[in-house]
Amino acid sequence: PADPPLNAETPPSGLPGSETPRINQLVSWWKNARDYQSANREQMAIDEDFIDGDQWTADDRQTMEARGQMPLVFNEIRVAVQWVLGTERRTRIDWKIIPREAGDVGGAQIKTQLLKYLSDVNRMPFERSQAFAEAAQSGLGWLECGIRQDSSDEPLFIQAESWRNIWFDPMSRKLDLSDARYLFRSKVVDLDIACAMFPAHSERLLWESDHFNRLSWLNEDIELGGETRRNGDMRHQFLQDVYDTPRQVVRLIEGWYRTPESVQVLRGGSVNGQILDPTSRPHLTALDQGVASIYDAVRMVVRVGIFTMGGYLLTDQPTPYRHNKFPFIPVWGYRKGRDNQPYGLARLTRDPQMDLNKRRSKALFALSTNKVIIEKDAVEDPELFEAEAARPDQIIWKKRGAEIQFLNNLQLADAHVQMGLQDGQFIREISGITAENLGLDSNAQSGKAILAKQQQGSVATATLFDNLRFATQLSGELMLSLVEQFYDAPKVIRVIGEKQQAEFATINQVHPQTGEILNDITARQADFM
Numbered sequence: 001p002a003d004p005p006l007n008a009e010t011p012p013s014g015l016p017g018s019e020t021p022r023i024n025q026l027v028s029w030w031k032n033a034r035d036y037q038s039a040n041r042e043q044m045a046i047d048e049d050f051i052d053g054d055q056w057t058a059d060d061r062q063t064m065e066a067r068g069q070m071p072l073v074f075n076e077i078r079v080a081v082q083w084v085l086g087t088e089r090r091t092r093i094d095w096k097i098i099p100r101e102a103g104d105v106g107g108a109q110i111k112t113q114l115l116k117y118l119s120d121v122n123r124m125p126f127e128r129s130q131a132f133a134e135a136a137q138s139g140l141g142w143l144e145c146g147i148r149q150d151s152s153d154e155p156l157f158i159q160a161e162s163w164r165n166i167w168f169d170p171m172s173r174k175l176d177l178s179d180a181r182y183l184f185r186s187k188v189v190d191l192d193i194a195c196a197m198f199p200a201h202s203e204r205l206l207w208e209s210d211h212f213n214r215l216s217w218l219n220e221d222i223e224l225g226g227e228t229r230r231n232g233d234m235r236h237q238f239l240q241d242v243y244d245t246p247r248q249v250v251r252l253i254e255g256w257y258r259t260p261e262s263v264q265v266l267r268g269g270s271v272n273g274q275i276l277d278p279t280s281r282p283h284l285t286a287l288d289q290g291v292a293s294i295y296d297a298v299r300m301v302v303r304v305g306i307f308t309m310g311g312y313l314l315t316d317q318p319t320p321y322r323h324n325k326f327p328f329i330p331v332w333g334y335r336k337g338r339d340n341q342p343y344g345l346a347r348l349t350r351d352p353q354m355d356l357n358k359r360r361s362k363a364l365f366a367l368s369t370n371k372v373i374i375e376k377d378a379v380e381d382p383e384l385f386e387a388e389a390a391r392p393d394q395i396i397w398k399k400r401g402a403e404i405q406f407l408n409n410l411q412l413a414d415a416h417v418q419m420g421l422q423d424g425q426f427i428r429e430i431s432g433i434t435a436e437n438l439g440l441d442s443n444a445q446s447g448k449a450i451l452a453k454q455q456q457g458s459v460a461t462a463t464l465f466d467n468l469r470f471a472t473q474l475s476g477e478l479m480l481s482l483v484e485q486f487y488d489a490p491k492v493i494r495v496i497g498e499k500q501q502a503e504f505a506t507i508n509q510v511h512p513q514t515g516e517i518l519n520d521i522t523a524r525q526a527d528f529m
Contacts (some may be wrong), residue, residue, distance in 0.1 A: 023313040026255045026305055029182045033167040040341040044138040044163065047346035051078050051137050055357055069365045076424050077353050080433040081345050084136050084461055085129070091465075092125050093472050097480065097526045100270045108526045110519050113505050115479055115528075117493040122158050128475075130160040131331045132468050139333035139342030142166055143471060145478040146327045147320070147486055156482050158475060161185070163342075166328060173340055175332060175467070176474055182257040183326050188215050191248040198306075198314050205250050208310045212247040251309045256319070256326045258300040265299065268292040270525050275299060277322050280485070281522045302326065323481040331471040333464060345464075349427045356423035363416035366409035378402035433461070476528035487521045 049055070056064075056071045064071045097115065099108035119125070131141030142161040165185050172180035191209045195202040209215075264276040266283060269291035276294060277283050286292035302324050305316035321327065333344040378398050379385040388396060398404055488508060495503045509518045517523070 020313065022305065022316055023307055023311055026182075026253075026257065026307060026313070027311045029169075029257065030167065030184050030186075030253060030255065033170060033182070033184060036170040037167060037341065040339075040343070041164075043343070043347065044140070047138045047344055047350070050346045050350055050353060051075075051081055053078070055353060064361065068369075069361055071357070072361045072364065073357055074360055074420070074424075075353075076356060076427045077346050077349050077431075080349070080427060080431040081137055083433050084345065084464060085133050087461075088132050088136075088465065088468065089129055092129075093469060095472065095476055096529060098529050099524075099526050101524065104524050104526065107519070107521075107524055110505060110507060111480065111483065111521060111526055113495045114483060114487070114493055114507060114521065115476070117495060118154065118156050118158075118479065118483070120494075120496075121154050122156070124158050127158060127160045128331075128468070128472065131471070132464075134160075134163055135331040135333040135342075135344065135467065136464055137333075137344045137346055138163060139335075139344040139347065141331035143329040143331065143475050144327055145329065145475050145482065147482055155486055156479065158479060161328065168330070170339070170341075175330070175470060177326060177328075177330060180258075180326070182255060183328055184256075185254045185328070186251060187254070188212065188249045188251050191250055194250050194252060201312070201314055204308070204310075204312050208308050208312070209248045209250040212249050215249050215251050252314070253307055253309070255305045255307065256302060256328070257305070258302055260298050261301040262296060263299050263301060264294045265297045266292045267295055274322075275301070275324060277485075280322065281488075281520070282484070282525055285523065299324075321478075321482065322485045323478060325478065327478065329471050329474045329478065332467040345431050348430050352423040352426040352430070356420045356427070359416040359420035359423065363413040363420065366413040366416065369409065371406070371409065373405040375402050375404070378404055431460075473528065480526065480528045484522050484525055 053073050053075050055073050055075070061071045095115075097108045097112040099105050128143065131143050134141035140163045142163060143158060144161045145156075145158045147155050148157055165187055167184045167186070168177060169180035169182050174180075177183065189197075191205060194205050194209075198205065266272060266274050266276055266286065269286045271282055271286050271292050274283070283292075287294070302319040302321075303316065304319055306314045308314065333342055334347075335342055374385075379396070379402075380399075385396065396404060490506065490508045490510060492504055492506050495505055505519075507519045507521050510516070
């Protein structure tokens with residue numbers, strides 16, 4: 001369509017609508033989350049800009065260039081952040097599965113081997129590092145853990161998701177979002193793919209589609225007056241230049257939310273407190289053996305709905321996952337005490353970084369220019385004199401008896417440089433990344449003093465790594481739950497042994513004579529540690 005009515009409340013005559021209490025609630029939640037988090041998301045984007053070296057606003061850069069001053073960048077923040085990211089990559093976390101019952105040691109071992117295999121095929125350590133990088137830089141990263149329907153690939157997947165695509169319940173306070181009412185992911189999807197996913201709604205999707213450069217992720221923040229205010233229209237112009245050919249897309253919003261429902265809950269055994277799943281072997285076994293009983297209760301049950309920006313509900317259904325949790329795991333950096341909004345290392349050090357850039361830029365400008373006190377009519381051509389006076393190899397011809405006095409700015413430049421050095425020291429002190437951590441010269445002379453300073457840096461950044469450990473625990477619990485739910489067919493997995501030798505193990509193997517399932521992954525439950 002020529003002018004897609006993205007903000008229209010009702011579609012044209014003949015197109016379907018979805019005015020139901022459910023879609024109205026989802027759209028209201030999504031709008032509230034975006035409104036509440038928009039200001040902090042703008043700051044998160046600026047944090048990433050600083051780490052990438054984009055540390056001057058468009059207005060400041062133009063002002064400095066107009067005055068002949070270079071907008072220099074001495075990126076101390078990036079060095080500190082890279083030390084944290086490098087440390088995480090050098091000290092990645094290991095884990096194992098432990099049994100819940102004494103007789104299930106072998107089952108826990110085979111589950112450990114299976115999850116190690118799934119970690120390898122999903123490149124989980126690298127995905128986790130990517131999520132941690134966003135957490136350290138901007139304050140929040142995400143891991144998604146779920147099951148894909150593509151039978152040609154491994155069913156279980158775990159992958160990093162950008163914070164730019166996700167909005168969470170601003171009322172949530174817990175690190176695992178167990179008290180969050182909702183969580184949304186918004187993504188731009190090619191129109192043909194969206195129509196293939198929802199063929200019954202192709203006409204509505206076509207009506208809401210637009211060109212990529214107008215529906216890109218950036219527009220989420222433009223719409224709310226976000227980060228593009230800092231850099232003018234540079235990024236938007238970039239999208240216009242890159243996608244100057246039409247590419248029809250549509251924005252879809254995936255909403256995971258909790259709603260109170262009457263359910264049957266198990267009491268007793270290792271399945272105690274779980275919502276009854278009639279297809280679960282552990283649940284049925286516990287009931288058949290009399291280990292567990294059933295009682296009715298009202299629980300918050302997770303559902304998932306997908307809708308469009310125009311408020312049209314494409315699908316709404318109960319979660320396909322037995323764990324009854326959101327499939328997105330937050331990797332936190334730091335959180336504000338006032339409103340629990342996330343922020344990263346860059347937020348702590350932006351002020352001294354800006355001051356450092358300006359100090360060094362002023363110092364260079366002071367060293368590159370001269371102040372001149374000159375008598376009127378001391379030279380024949382004032383414009384030529386001005387150009388010559390700015391040269392380091394200047395030759396000045398003046399009238400006999402005329403006085404010209406050159407004044408340098410060495411003292412002022414040195415003051416700016418010294419304050420710039422202090423800014424660099426402030427950045428390291430505030431971030432917790434000491435000069436000793438970076439291998440730089442410092443006032444620590446003895447080996448013990450250097451080790452103490454290095455330990456100080458490790459302690460100062462411990463919160464980031466502790467949050468990563470917590471996210472690893474949460475993602476492992478989801479992976480284990482999905483394995484126990486969906487991996488019920490025979491499968492041969494590759495396991496790397498202690499001597500780095502490839503070994504192979506079989507799960508859910510059916511005994512040819514008795515029909516008994518050997519190494520049944522779904523029969524019992526274990527715990528991730």
